[in-house]
Each structure stands twice: as C-alpha cells, then as structure tokens.
Amino acid sequence: MSAIITSADSLKSLPIIRSLGKKGIYITTADSKSNALGAASKYSKSFFQYPSPAQTPLEFINALQTYLKKHQQEVLIPIHSRDTYIIAEYRQALEQFAKIPVHDYSIIKRVNDKGKLMLAAEQLGILIPQTYQPGDINEVHHIADIIDYPAVIKLRNTSSSIGLSYAYCKEELISKFKTTIEKFHLPQTDYPLIQEYIEGDGCGVSVLFNDGDLRAKFTHKRLREYPISGGPSTYRVSIRDPKSEDAAIKLLKHFNWHGVAMVEFKLTKDNRPVLMEINPRFWGSINQAIQSGVDFPYLLYTMASEGDVERVLNYKVGVKTKNLLTDYVALMSYIKKTKNIRLLKEFAALPHNDDIISLDDLVPLFRFIRRGIHEVCHPRQDKLKFCNNLSPALE
Numbered sequence: 001m002s003a004i005i006t007s008a009d010s011l012k013s014l015p016i017i018r019s020l021g022k023k024g025i026y027i028t029t030a031d032s033k034s035n036a037l038g039a040a041s042k043y044s045k046s047f048f049q050y051p052s053p054a055q056t057p058l059e060f061i062n063a064l065q066t067y068l069k070k071h072q073q074e075v076l077i078p079i080h081s082r083d084t085y086i087i088a089e090y091r092q093a094l095e096q097f098a099k100i101p102v103h104d105y106s107i108i109k110r111v112n113d114k115g116k117l118m119l120a121a122e123q124l125g126i127l128i129p130q131t132y133q134p135g136d137i138n139e140v141h142h143i144a145d146i147i148d149y150p151a152v153i154k155l156r157n158t159s160s161s162i163g164l165s166y167a168y169c170k171e172e173l174i175s176k177f178k179t180t181i182e183k184f185h186l187p188q189t190d191y192p193l194i195q196e197y198i199e200g201d202g203c204g205v206s207v208l209f210n211d212g213d214l215r216a217k218f219t220h221k222r223l224r225e226y227p228i229s230g231g232p233s234t235y236r237v238s239i240r241d242p243k244s245e246d247a248a249i250k251l252l253k254h255f256n257w258h259g260v261a262m263v264e265f266k267l268t269k270d271n272r273p274v275l276m277e278i279n280p281r282f283w284g285s286i287n288q289a290i291q292s293g294v295d296f297p298y299l300l301y302t303m304a305s306e307g308d309v310e311r312v313l314n315y316k317v318g319v320k321t322k323n324l325l326t327d328y329v330a331l332m333s334y335i336k337k338t339k340n341i342r343l344l345k346e347f348a349a350l351p352h353n354d355d356i357i358s359l360d361d362l363v364p365l366f367r368f369i370r371r372g373i374h375e376v377c378h379p380r381q382d383k384l385k386f387c388n389n390l391s392p393a394l395e
Contacts, residue, residue, distance in 0.1 A: 112157055206263075292315045
C-alpha cells in the first residue's frame with residue numbers, strides 16, 4: 001500500500017496526506033519546493049523534489065518517471081491543477097509504474113475551459129450566468145452596452161480567483177478586459193469570458209466517478225472565502241442540496257467522468273443553482289468532506305488500486321470546518337466590509353476540524369507559521385505577496 005502525492009506544499013495536500021497515512025498507506029510527498037508543508041507531516045515517509053511543472057513540464061514528467069522506475073508506487077495522486085493536467089497529458093509515460101486515477105487529458109481540457117463548459121451546461125439545461133465570449137475588442141464594446149452591471153471578467157482556463165475582476169460601468173469593463181489580456185498575454189482564442197454577476201451563496205458539489213458511474217458525493221456551502229469577492233473557501237458547512245447535486249451529476253455524466261471533481265454553483269435567492277465552474281481535481285475544501293464522512297482521498301486510492309469502491313452517498317450535515325490562519329485574513333475583510341465586529345466572537349472559538357491545525361500532526365503548522373513570519377518581516381511588498389498567495393495555496 002503506497003502512494004505518491006504531488007504539490008505537497010499546497011495546503012489542501014495536508015488533509016489528503018493525513019487521510020491516507022492514517023489508513024496505513026506509505027506516503028511519498030513530492031513538490032518543486034524543498035520545504036513543502038506536506039513533507040513536514042509525520043505521515044510523509046519520504047520526499048521527492050521535482051522540477052517546476054509550471055516552468056519545465058517535460059522535465060517534471062521525466063523526473064517523475066525516473067523516480068517511479070526506482071521507487072514504484074501503487075497510486076500516483078496529483079493535487080494541483082497544473083500537476084493534474086500535465087500528468088493526464090503524459091499519463092502513458094507514467095502509468096506502467098503507478099495507477100493514475102485521472103480522466104483523459106482531452107476531457108479535462110474541455111471541462112477546464114469555462115467557455116466550452118458553459119456551452120455544454122446550457123445544452124443540458126443547467127443554469128449558467130449570461131455569458132459572452134468576445135473574439136475581439138469591438139465585440140467587447142457591444143457587450144459593454146447591453147450587459148447589466150456589475151459584470152464579471154473571468155479567464156477561460158484557470159482556477160480559484162486568478163484573473164477574476166469586476167466592472168461597474170462600461171468604461172471599466174473595456175479597460176479591465178484589455179488589462180487582463182495584457183497581464184496574462186492572452187491570444188484572441190483565449191480571450192476572457194464576460195458574465196453577469198450572480199448574487200448568492202457559494203455551493204460546491206464534490207464527487208467521485210468510476211468511468212461515468214457515481215461512487216461518492218458531498219455538498220457544502222461557503223460561509224466565508226478569501227478573497228471575499230470570490231476566492232477559495234476559508235469557512236464552510238456541509239449541507240444537502242438536491243438541485244445542485246442533480247445538476248453536477250448530470251453534467252459530469254455527460255463527460256463520462258473518471259476520478260474526483262468539484263462542481264461550483266451560486267445559489268440564488270429562490271434556491272436555484274447557477275453553474276460557476278468545475279474543478280477537475282482535488283479542491284481546497286477537501287477537509288470538509290473528510291470530516292463530514294466522505295473520505296475522498298481514501299476512496300480514490302481504493303478505486304485506483306482495486307478497480308472499484310463501494311458507494312458513499314450519505315454524510316453528516318451541519319459539520320463546519322475552517323482554515324483558521326487564512327480565515328483570519330478573510331474575517332478582517334468581512335469586518336471591514338460589513339462593519340460587524342460581532343464576527344470576532346465567532347472567530348475566537350477554539351479551532352475545530354481545522355484544515356491545517358491537528359494536535360496529532362503539528363509540525364506542518366509550525367512550518368507554515370515560520371514561513372508566514374519570514375514573509376511579513378520583509379517590506380510591505382512581501383507582506384502583500386504573502387496575503388495574495390493565501391488564495392492559490394488553498395487551491
């Protein structure tokens with residue numbers, strides 16, 4: 001029983017490492033950073049440093065292949081978006097050394113492209129925001145005349161809140177659209193989407209599929225997120241929402257999904273789920289599902305190693321989890337926005353079911369705090385960099 005887990009520096013890797021390690025699985029953590037948070041866990045029995053998959057994807061794959069030849073693992077579990085996509089693309093070079101429970105690369109690309117995803121969802125009768133996919137700046141000027149404000153500018157291929165911005169008037173929409181193109185060096189084929197803003201609570205439906213057949217599901221509602229304008233959740237609660245679950249399952253069955261995924265919705269005032277995106281890999285709030293009784297990491301590992309797994313469709317409702325350290329940053333933003341200082345009372349409660357803090361496994365917490373202290377002791381630019389990095393770290 002063994003598994004290698006990539007992107008061990010991601011905060012969401014910790015619940016996954018702990019989940020599998022507690023089941024007696026020999027865990028090898030891996031990352032491009034030598035001081036990865038997950039490598040500090042007592043459940044990480046060995047560590048492997050690889051080249052950056054973002055900067056040198058082929059070197060990343062070659063390093064993984066070389067390592068797996070010498071240290072064969074039963075299951076390879078990618079964590080971050082880019083790891084998942086690259087491993088899926090080059091799966092044939094790796095799967096002779098380990099089982100890799102991810103979907104075909106071509107399907108992952110389609111799902112990750114929000115433009116193509118919105119078209120597929122609309123054809124299936126799933127509610128989506130009013131969405132425009134401009135091919136040139138002239139179209140943006142036309143859209144700016146007819147769309148309701150605020151409007152949302154969203155990258156087609158990204159995760160979390162990267163590249164997300166809001167416009168409150170025509171001039172701002174045109175200006176921010178142009179800025180986004182320049183900032184991310186986007187060709188015309190990858191121009192951002194423009195969508196209507198959907199007011200409502202964030203809701204996530206997490207699932208596990210085995211070649212198009214549902215094996216597990218779980219739903220949570222966001223209570224806080226960072227950035228508060230639309231980033232990863234820092235505080236959430238387990239719920240049931242049949243409408244969201246039905247829409248998520250219908251959508252993923254359409255893609256004959258295999259592996260884990262999380263479908264994000266906004267719930268309108270009349271409780272209608274409106275599709276936001278699909279995360280075609282593990283998600284930042286994975287600890288929420290584990291603490292509520294749906295252990296996706298172990299289910300995925302079992303399905304990969306044994307070929308299938310028993311269905312898990314029931315779980316505890318009302319379970320709350322948080323990431324205490326990042327939720328503090330989010331909370332300050334909520335208090336500043338709402339002027340509601342009573343939120344501090346809720347935050348003062350002792351952490352329970354925390355994403356990072358575990359009395360059974362404290363060293364990763366100390367490493368995270370030490371890293372934070374190092375960052376904030378530097379000039380203001382580094383302080384802002386650290387706070388801004390909280391969001392991607394949750395991916």
